[in-house]
Amino acid sequence: MGVIFRSTNREVSEATFREVIFKGQPEDYGLYIPTEIPSLSNDDISSFRQKSYPEIAYEIIRCFTEGEIPLSELERMVSDAYNFDVPLQNVHNDFYLLWLTKGPTASFKDFAARMLARMMEYFAKAENRKITVLVATSGDTGGAVANAFYHLENVDVVVLFPYKEVTERQRKQMTTLEDNISAIAIKGKFDDCQAIVKRAFNDRELKHLSLTSANSINFGRLLPQIVYYFYAYSRLDVKDIVFSVPSGNFGNLMGGVFAKRMGLPVRRFIVAVNENDEFPNFLHTGQYRPVVPSRECSSNAMNVGHPSNLARLIDIYGGHLTDERDRETGKVIERGVLKKMPEMERLRNDFIAYSIKEDEVDEVIVRFYKQYKILVEPHGAVGIKAAEKSEERPPIISLETADPAKFPEKITKLLKVEPPLPFSLSGLDSKKEYFEVLENNYDDFKRYLLSKKF
Ligand SMILES: *Cc1c(COP(=O)(O)O)cnc(C)c1O
Numbered sequence: 001m002g003v004i005f006r007s008t009n010r011e012v013s014e015a016t017f018r019e020v021i022f023k024g025q026p027e028d029y030g031l032y033i034p035t036e037i038p039s040l041s042n043d044d045i046s047s048f049r050q051k052s053y054p055e056i057a058y059e060i061i062r063c064f065t066e067g068e069i070p071l072s073e074l075e076r077m078v079s080d081a082y083n084f085d086v087p088l089q090n091v092h093n094d095f096y097l098l099w100l101t102k103g104p105t106a107s108f109k110d111f112a113a114r115m116l117a118r119m120m121e122y123f124a125k126a127e128n129r130k131i132t133v134l135v136a137t138s139g140d141t142g143g144a145v146a147n148a149f150y151h152l153e154n155v156d157v158v159v160l161f162p163y164k165e166v167t168e169r170q171r172k173q174m175t176t177l178e179d180n181i182s183a184i185a186i187k188g189k190f191d192d193c194q195a196i197v198k199r200a201f202n203d204r205e206l207k208h209l210s211l212t213s214a215n216s217i218n219f220g221r222l223l224p225q226i227v228y229y230f231y232a233y234s235r236l237d238v239k240d241i242v243f244s245v246p247s248g249n250f251g252n253l254m255g256g257v258f259a260k261r262m263g264l265p266v267r268r269f270i271v272a273v274n275e276n277d278e279f280p281n282f283l284h285t286g287q288y289r290p291v292v293p294s295r296e297c298s299s300n301a302m303n304v305g306h307p308s309n310l311a312r313l314i315d316i317y318g319g320h321l322t323d324e325r326d327r328e329t330g331k332v333i334e335r336g337v338l339k340k341m342p343e344m345e346r347l348r349n350d351f352i353a354y355s356i357k358e359d360e361v362d363e364v365i366v367r368f369y370k371q372y373k374i375l376v377e378p379h380g381a382v383g384i385k386a387a388e389k390s391e392e393r394p395p396i397i398s399l400e401t402a403d404p405a406k407f408p409e410k411i412t413k414l415l416k417v418e419p420p421l422p423f424s425l426s427g428l429d430s431k432k433e434y435f436e437v438l439e440n441n442y443d444d445f446k447r448y449l450l451s452k453k454f
Helices: 017-023 042-050 053-065 071-081 109-126 140-149 168-175 190-201 204-209 224-234 251-262 278-285 310-316 344-350 358-372 378-390 408-415 442-451
Strands: 005-007 032-034 088-092 095-099 131-136 155-162 181-187 211-213 241-246 266-273 320-325 332-340 351-355 396-400 436-439
Touching: 005 017, 017 109, 017 211, 032 310, 042 053, 042 224, 053 071, 053 109, 053 224, 071 109, 088 358, 095 224, 095 378, 109 131, 109 140, 109 155, 109 224, 131 140, 131 190, 140 155, 140 168, 140 181, 155 168, 155 190, 168 181, 181 190, 181 442, 190 211, 190 442, 204 442, 224 241, 224 251, 241 251, 241 378, 251 266, 251 310, 266 278, 266 344, 266 378, 266 396, 278 344, 278 351, 310 320, 344 351, 351 378, 358 378, 358 408, 378 396, 436 442
Parallel strands: 095 396, 131 155, 131 211, 155 181, 181 436, 241 266, 241 396, 266 351
Antiparallel strands: 005 032, 088 095, 320 332
């Protein structure tokens, strides 16, 4: 039997892995988490030393998909999805950088999107149905999802992005593909795209399209992110380990938390955030206050003032965090209400959190280039600085979540060098784009969806 899931709000019945993948979010607006987290023995974990990335992915993901995805299928999926390098670079002493940047869109989101795509395709084919994935993006997610689902059967993707608020490279990762990928520029902000997508999911007149979500509320986005924590540990010969995780919606961090629960000897997680400091403040004071509106920092994929995955983290530590909603309409009345406190002592033992300022990011980018000849970008720099501030006992692994060429502005300004384009991004600049521009208006989008021949 596979793992069974429940909602953090506990108002809906339990669900299977397949239901969780298709539904994304339960009807009570909670988040799905496993009722029981599978565990691996020390021997299992030691055996990873001899295994490749796809082999480790297979061993971990099968713990959650037993009985739902045949092992031969799973084996094919992981070797298909993980056909790129995952370098662990030693910087000095026992300090390492894990480069999660070698996938097709040069962001760590490739790890989750590529596996989720293949699992969705498998389930859609098995049930002989067509599904349509809707995804709202502020930049990185859209490209990763579009690339991951490109040319897959039985699945169409519609990506909504804010017309004027993504970089040219980010836009081209979504708009140059065609086939089963459609890109829509909304004349609005990311929040407007997100609101349109959420309404579409709840629209009865769109039921026949089998709409589903690829945002990180979907547990299928977290499961693949457990793997690289085990992988990184398996490349070192150490007793235990500390990870520093650049964090926005806390999806990346949750991968690590599940890895620890499964048996990985993680001594502590360093939660590295930019100037959106709601989580460090919460650990410190026990009071949770979302940052509204979120603060704009150069690590823009982490400009999150109320992380969507925090509800999962709080739940795992015995608490209950939820948005207060109107019973009738589902409209949010108050964000991030702590209905039950988590066990703060355990939380403070497992996590240490730092908010990193913009000038500290600059300092790291300059120093890493001068001292070690290593180019890092703002998200990775937040992780590095937090690791340094923590004074945790090494070994420490800090995650780098994007290729510097994706966020070149700071680097060119500070170092006067152009970050080299990785293979995956080269050629993008000259490709032809296909996308529609729509007003910031739900009815226009709905008309578009209904007129489209999927
Ligand atoms: C999405 C993203 C993050 C934040 O990850 P979360 O899972 O939302 O915490 C960090 N860095 C980059 C480059 C990203 O795209």
